[in-house]
Amino acid sequence: MRELPQKNLAVELLRKLLNDEIRTRSKKHLVQSRSFAEMLAATIRRYQNRAIETAQVIEELIALAKEMREAQLRGEELGLGDEELAFYDALETNDSAVQVLGDETLQTIARELAETVPRNATIDWTVKESARAKLRVLVRRILRKYGYPPDKQEQATRTVLEQAELLGLEWAAKPAEVVPFRLVPPDEARPYENCIPLYSLAVAAGGFSETQEPEPEAWVAADGILPVRGLFVARVVGESMNRRIPNGAYCVFRAPVEGSRDGRVLLVQHREIDDPETGGHYTVKTYRSTKAQGPEGGWRHAEIRLEPDSDAPGYEAIVLRDMEESEVRVIAELVQVLPGGRS
Secondary structure, eight states: OOOOSSSHHHHHHHHHHHHHHHHHHHOOHHHHHHHHHHHHHHHHHHHHSSSSSSHHHHHHHHHHHHHHHHHHHHHHHHHHHHHHHHHHHHHTOOHHHHHHHHHHHHHHHHHHHHHHHHHHHTTTTTHHHHHHHHHHHHHHHHHTTOOOHHHHHHHHHHHHHHHHHHHHHHHHHSOOOOOEEEEETTTTOBTTTEEEEEOOOHHHHOOOOSSSSOOEEEEETTTOOOOTEEEEEEEEEESSSTTTTTTTEEEEEEOOOSSSSSOOOEEEEEEEEEEETTTEEEEEEEEEEEEEEEEEEEEEEEEEEEEESSSSSSSEEEEEEETTTTTTTEEEEEEEEEEOOOO
């Protein structure tokens, strides 16, 4: 473009190419497309008002094109999928949220939004106020759970729902997912009598304690599963356990874990776990532990190995060494992989 003898033509060609790219992004990425559209409009306006020379506007448009290309790579750098990145950008527009929560927490929120919102978005949610209200409640609940600044939650909720509307057409075009359970309507749900809770793994890993259980995304019933307290359903994504748990399978877990943990498939949380498949400090793996007596007579974990069980290459055990018994949170154990229901 710099070498074109007709500089005005070069400006027009660049403007058209950038406009086309922005229009393409506007179908999926609300915040990105708005930001780049504003930057392009501001540059062209300065050029039309003769505030900058033709050669300078060409350089600025080329720089904008490079910035747009780099933005496409951000998802890979952050470990986020396309939809997860779109929600991450919606959250990151608030500077105070970035400062308070940091990138890692915002990435976790984005992953949970990308999992929760599509699953709860009915076909008519964009026009049916009751359906929109349900999604608003879900989004606010997720933001509160991770400590998103209260005074910014309303704006963030609006931006997230606007982003969801863009993605809604794509969700609607996808074949409906077949799930291996029945959703039990809230007015019919009798927890642990006719249904058990459905959680994301992120919620289950962070929400259980001795005194409370996290808020479920839904109440579900599955054939052959007796709805007793402590059971819940969660989806496991990734290939690291594919001999036991196919990628995308819904599984029944039990909490708390009692008795010996060795050799069992467990949901485990610890600050030193950095699982690329979950994107957090938690994982589902086969648990192996070697214990040693501490100097004061108590027991310590000399080594904990969280082992994959996969026929896919590249997966290695997560090894934690010299841990107090209470440092590693064993959340739940795998009870059963529900048949079918994978996307």
